[in-house]
Amino acid sequence: MLRLRIFVFAGGLMAVSVRCPAGAxxxxxxxSRTEAAQRLASEVxxxxxxxxxxxxxxxxxxxxxxxxxxxxxxxxxxxPEFNEAGARFxxxxxxxxxxxxxxxxxxxxxxxxxxxxxxxxxxxxxxxxYGKDYPWASWGPDSRQIGCLTRRGIEVxxxxxxxxxxxxxxxxxxxxxxxxxxxxxxxxxxNGLGPYWNIxxxxxxxxxxxxxxxxDRYNCTPDWCPDSLHVVYARGIxxxxxxxxxxxxxxxxxxxxxxxxxxxxxxxxxxxASPDGKYVLFTRSIEDLGRVIxxxxxxxxxxxxxxxxxxxxxxxxxxxxxLDLGPGWEPHWTSADISMAGKASQPGGARQ
Amino acid sequence: xxxxxxxxxxxxVLAACGPKAKPSAATAADPHLATNGTIEVTAKLLxxxxxxxxxxxxxxxxxxxxxxxxxxxxxxxxxxIIYVGQYDPFKPRKEAADRRVPNxxxxxxxxxxxxxxxLALEGPIEDCFMGGxxxxxxxxxxxxxxxxxxxxxxxx
Numbered sequence: 001m002l003r004l005r006i007f008v009f010a011g012g013l014m015a016v017s018v019r020c021p022a023g024a025x026x027x028x029x030x031x032s033r034t035e036a037a038q039r040l041a042s043e044v045x046x047x048x049x050x051x052x053x054x055x056x057x058x059x060x061x062x063x064x065x066x067x068x069x070x071x072x073x074x075x076x077x078x079x080p081e082f083n084e085a086g087a088r089f090x091x092x093x094x095x096x097x098x099x100x101x102x103x104x105x106x107x108x109x110x111x112x113x114x115x116x117x118x119x120x121x122x123x124x125x126x127x128x129x130y131g132k133d134y135p136w137a138s139w140g141p142d143s144r145q146i147g148c149l150t151r152r153g154i155e156v157x158x159x160x161x162x163x164x165x166x167x168x169x170x171x172x173x174x175x176x177x178x179x180x181x182x183x184x185x186x187x188x189x190x191n192g193l194g195p196y197w198n199i200x201x202x203x204x205x206x207x208x209x210x211x212x213x214x215x216d217r218y219n220c221t222p223d224w225c226p227d228s229l230h231v232v233y234a235r236g237i238x239x240x241x242x243x244x245x246x247x248x249x250x251x252x253x254x255x256x257x258x259x260x261x262x263x264x265x266x267x268x269x270x271x272x273a274s275p276d277g278k279y280v281l282f283t284r285s286i287e288d289l290g291r292v293i294x295x296x297x298x299x300x301x302x303x304x305x306x307x308x309x310x311x312x313x314x315x316x317x318x319x320x321x322x323l324d325l326g327p328g329w330e331p332h333w334t335s336a337d338i339s340m341a342g343k344a345s346q347p348g349g350a351r352q
Numbered sequence: 353x354x355x356x357x358x359x360x361x362x363x364x365v366l367a368a369c370g371p372k373a374k375p376s377a378a379t380a381a382d383p384h385l386a387t388n389g390t391i392e393v394t395a396k397l398l399x400x401x402x403x404x405x406x407x408x409x410x411x412x413x414x415x416x417x418x419x420x421x422x423x424x425x426x427x428x429x430x431x432x433i434i435y436v437g438q439y440d441p442f443k444p445r446k447e448a449a450d451r452r453v454p455n456x457x458x459x460x461x462x463x464x465x466x467x468x469x470x471l472a473l474e475g476p477i478e479d480c481f482m483g484g485x486x487x488x489x490x491x492x493x494x495x496x497x498x499x500x501x502x503x504x505x506x507x508x
Contacts, residue, residue: 110483111452173437174482189484195491197413197484218484239406290411327395 036321040301041069044323048335049122051076051087051096052297053107054328060103061292061329063087063096063124065338068274068281068299070325076124084329085112085292090120090143091181093336094118097137097146102130107329109221109269109289110175113137113149119159122338130162136175141183149177149228154186154202166177171209173200176221180204182228185252187212199233201252212250214256219271221330224278225249232260232271232280237288245269247282261300262321269295270330278302283330297325382470388501389472393426395419395434397467401488405463407442412431412452414439414477414498416487426487435489435497437477438463445503453481458503472502 006100047068053103054059056075061083066073079100087098089209100116113136120127125126126282136149145165148155154168160292170177172192179186183204190200194215199222202209213219218236225232235248245267250257260280270283281300285295300320325331385392397419404415414437421432430432445458461467474480480499487497 105451114452114482149482151479172478174484190486191478191487192490193485195489238403239405239408287410288408290408 005237014254020125032063033321037323040299040321040323041211044068044274044299048093048189048333049089049338050325050331050333051089051098051122051282052328052331053087054326056327061085061101063098063286064328065123066325068279068333069323071330073326077127084118088139088332089334089336091140091142093238093334094122094124095143096124097139107292109292111129113175117148136177138178138190138266140179141181147177147179149173149175149185149188152194167251168202169207170205170244171200171202171207173202173209178223180224180228181226184225184227186286187222187224187231187233189222195245197230199250201254210254212252212254213248221271223270223272225273226275227277228252232273234267234269234271235259245288246268247280258305260303261322263319272330272332273302274333275335277292277301281325281333283329292329295327295329297328299323360362366384368481377487382502384502385472385504386426387468387472388455389427389474389499390473391473391475391498392425393419393421393429393434393473394423394425394468394470394506395421395436395457396432397463397465397469401462403478404486404488406443411484412450413484414481414488414499415441415487416477416485417441417463418489419469419471423438424496431495434473435493435495436455436471436473436500437481437485438480438500441479452483456503457503458500458505460503464508467508468506470504471500473498474501475499 001239017231035304040272045067049065050068051065054064055061056123060080061196062075063084064075074134083101083103084098087096089096097119101114107283116132117130117134118127134148137146139252144159146157148157153170156165171189172189173188175189177186177188186202189197191197191213193200196218198211198215199213199219200209201212213233217238220234220236221233222233230249230251232249234245236245237243246262247260247268248257249260266281266284267288279299281299283295283297287293303320313352408429416437419434419436420486421434439453441454441463444461449456475498477497477499
């Protein structure tokens with residue numbers, strides 16, 4: 001028997017999951033999952049654009065944009081001497097920040113933000129190289145400032161003048177820092193909250209901070225949910241015990257956390273909630289990153305809270321329908337219409 | 353005569369195949385120790401906590417190790433028990449430097465509890481390293497964590 005569950009929340013389709021109990025016809029279950037994935041694709045097809053890094057037909061990493069269902073993929077950078085990575089759309093959807101890394105260096109989950117910052121139009125045109133003085137940059141809520149993570153602290157920089165606006169103690173945050181959509185918080189991968197590196201949330205006004213992840217394991221690649229009250233992150237492993245990194249969410253008070261997605265055989269990193277919070281993107285990797293070797297991207301509906309979505313549930317007990325998006329790393333989502341942005345500015349870069 | 357010759361050859365062979373001479377006080381001549389960091393010590397590595405050193409091919413980290421200082425050559429310390437961050441501790445020190453952490457080194461091959469090492473240190477670690485740190489002493493000490501710039505083995 002095959003059971004299809006549909007969770008309806010706030011008047012919209014919230015999540016679709018398929019359960020296939022023992023004895024079910026595997027072929028039938030597979031067909032239903034395919035149909036559910038097709039429905040998911042049609043839901044998101046016209047809901048903005050994704051940007052991501054990938055090695056597709058080139059030895060180096062380039063930036064691509066595509067529709068959230070994986071269609072209409074276009075390469076927007078074409079520089080054989082560099083890898084481009086860590087791309088994020090501005091909140092207004094008009095611009096893009098990313099890092100440019102010498103091709104000889106490769107792309108590393110833990111260091112990409114220490115290379116040359118580039119600010120471009122959302123379609124990749126008119127790239128402006130800001131250089132190495134802007135590590136781990138993320139957009140401020142007004143799209144006119146960026147928050148950079150330096151040894152000195154978190155530095156808020158005005159993009160137009162490139163001047164320092166203010167500096168905030170970084171506490172233990174050491175990489176992958178992201179400014180919250182409401183401008184009140186920073187989240188990042190941090191030391192000093194436990195014996196391992198954890199996810200820390202920092203109050204931008206008073207410098208108070210706390211762990212929001214568990215502190216008895218390695219955690220990384222955090223990002224914000226649109227409500228600025230929750231974060232998503234990769235709940236990592238304990239090296240001596242093995243396992244795979246999972247996609248989790250936590251409230252910023254650190255009191256609530258739960259699994260969003262996990263998969264036997266793959267580490268899940270780089271979660272990114274959709275602008276409306278209904279879906280979540282992520283990167284799937286066989287290797288435990290570090291240095292990025294070969295990764296794929298996928299999308300699921302944001303799962304409704306259920307009785308078996310806590311940390312003790314079996315990974316396979318309720319696998320949400322996953323829409324595979326092909327090779328790539330660290331996708332980011334905007335609801336803006338980038339194709340229009342491209343037409344309004346200079347001609348776009350190389351396209352496939 | 354043949355017996356004496358055989359005995360001499362045996363002694364030579366045994367000497368050649370025996371344990372190699374370990375680095376010793378000669379490390380004091382290593383110029384890197386005197387020219388790196390702001391603190392230089394000879395210290396005993398007291399222990400390696402479980403899980404503090406692990407090898408993952410694709411990511412780099414620092415781990416915090418506990419030392420007893422036996423001799424202070426330069427700089428100041430508040431205690432003879434110090435905590436020191438070692439970058440990528442699963443690598444020989446001479447192979448540990450990379451683009452992210454370019455200026456570390458030494459002749460130490462592996463970390464083993466009980467070793468007496470000569471270290472050039474900088475501190476605190478927060479000012480020296482922006483990356484993941486394994487600190488198995490978290491919650492047990494509030495003192496500074498120093499950063500190992502150069503690590504030579506004095507003796508096992």
